Amino acid sequence: MGKVALEGIEFHAYHGAYPEETVLGNRFTLDLELDTDFREAMLHDDLKATVDYAKLYKIIKARMDVKVKLLEHLGHMIVTDILEVYPQTKQIRLTLKKHGPALGGLVKYSAVQIQYPEDYA
Numbered sequence: 336m337g338k339v340a341l342e343g344i345e346f347h348a349y350h351g352a353y354p355e356e357t358v359l360g361n362r363f364t365l366d367l368e369l370d371t372d373f374r375e376a377m378l379h380d381d382l383k384a385t386v387d388y389a390k391l392y393k394i395i396k397a398r399m400d401v402k403v404k405l406l407e408h409l410g411h412m413i414v415t416d417i418l419e420v421y422p423q424t425k426q427i428r429l430t431l432k433k434h435g436p437a438l439g440g441l442v443k444y445s446a447v448q449i450q451y452p453e454d455y456a
């Protein structure tokens with residue numbers, strides 16, 4: 336069992352519960368860690384035997400392009416999309432941050448953390 340991670344993925348996207356968020360957009364960052372069996376990739380230098388980082392990025396970007404209201408829902412959809420492409424994934428840890436959220440004061444970011452399978456039990 337091994338870990339594959341992408342950290343600090345940045346997007347400008349239009350997610351939010353308030354109308355101005357869907358017009359102006361915001362900066363989002365995402366950290367992702369997957370536990371998967373990549374023994375064959377280690378032994379045979381075969382990309383097909385592990386998680387392809389470029390494909391993983393495309394999965395996330397495609398989901399970030401679809402407007403939603405809640406970070407919780409967005410994170411869930413990303414987890415679902417990853418599991419559809421990489422069903423052998425044993426665990427996923429995802430942290431999704433919205434920088435400078437519209438809360439009426441200075442806030443560095445709001446965030447959600449989702450863990451699969453723990454949050455899905």
